[in-house]
Amino acid sequence: DTEVTQTPKHLVMGMTNKKSLKCEQHMGHRAMYWYKQKAKKPPELMFVYSYEKLSINESVPSRFSPECPNSSLLNLHLHALQPEDSALYLCASSQDTHRASRGYTFGSGTRLTVV
Amino acid sequence: LAKTTQPISMDSYEGQEVNITCSHNNIATNDYITWYQQFPSQGPRFIIQGYKTKVTNEVASLFIPADRKSSTLSLPRVSLSDTAVYYCLVGEGAGNTDKLIFGTGTRLQVFP
Numbered sequence: 001d002t003e004v005t006q007t008p009k010h011l012v013m014g015m016t017n018k019k020s021l022k023c024e025q026h027m028g029h030r031a032m033y034w035y036k037q038k039a040k041k042p043p044e045l046m047f048v049y050s051y052e053k054l055s056i057n058e059s060v061p062s063r064f065s066p067e068c069p070n071s072s073l074l075n076l077h078l079h080a081l082q083p084e085d086s087a088l089y090l091c092a093s094s095q096d097t098h099r100a101s102r103g104y105t106f107g108s109g110t111r112l113t114v115v
Numbered sequence: 116l117a118k119t120t121q122p123i124s125m126d127s128y129e130g131q132e133v134n135i136t137c138s139h140n141n142i143a144t145n146d147y148i149t150w151y152q153q154f155p156s157q158g159p160r161f162i163i164q165g166y167k168t169k170v171t172n173e174v175a176s177l178f179i180p181a182d183r184k185s186s187t188l189s190l191p192r193v194s195l196s197d198t199a200v201y202y203c204l205v206g207e208g209a210g211n212t213d214k215l216i217f218g219t220g221t222r223l224q225v226f227p
Contacts, residue, residue: 042217090158104215106158
């Protein structure tokens with residue numbers, strides 16, 4: 001299995017809702033990432049998990065809460081989002097976070113719309 | 116910080132060779148250079164990675180000069196399906212923690 005699977009593919013949520021995005025990989029990768037991408041912009045890094053521990057939080061608002069239950073799964077819990085949080089949320093994984101270890105595998109993303 | 120600079124957009128025609136250059140003046144000694152391709156509403160896809168000189172795979176070539184301050188992605192004989200955004204990435208981070216930061220990318224449009 002050489003894929004990163006993200007669910008759901010599309011999500012519409014109200015500003016008072018709580019929802020979760022899920023990401024799964026079975027490549028034995030020990031680093032997983034969340035990126036946010038707005039239309040016609042590059043992906044922006046949000047969080048980095050290394051060996052199931054949060055290693056980087058790029059000053060993301062607390063309404064986004066990441067979780068890494070095990071080495072294959074990564075969740076992003078959403079609560080009280082704003083319309084400007086509408087974007088494509090991308091999950092990626094890599095063998096590890098060592099500088100010489102490149103080659104991220106990205107999922108197809110979850111298209112999130114906040115109404 | 117190893118920022119990257121790429122042309123915002125490029126146009127080409129089917130069958131032509133396309134060369135996209137990326138500038139990364141502050142690349143660190145241990146950093147690799149990686150290129151990704153992204154189609155609309157999809158995640159970026161790894162194309163090629165290199166450290167120095169030349170790397171070639173089944174879809175592209177990557178040329179890196181000795182000073183490593185720039186790199187060029189070469190796409191031979193492009194087709195309409197190569198229309199996408201191409202990102203050049205150089206790793207940055209403190210210690211052993213790595214975070215790849217995407218630059219603005221180059222939007223390639225291939226015409227028939």
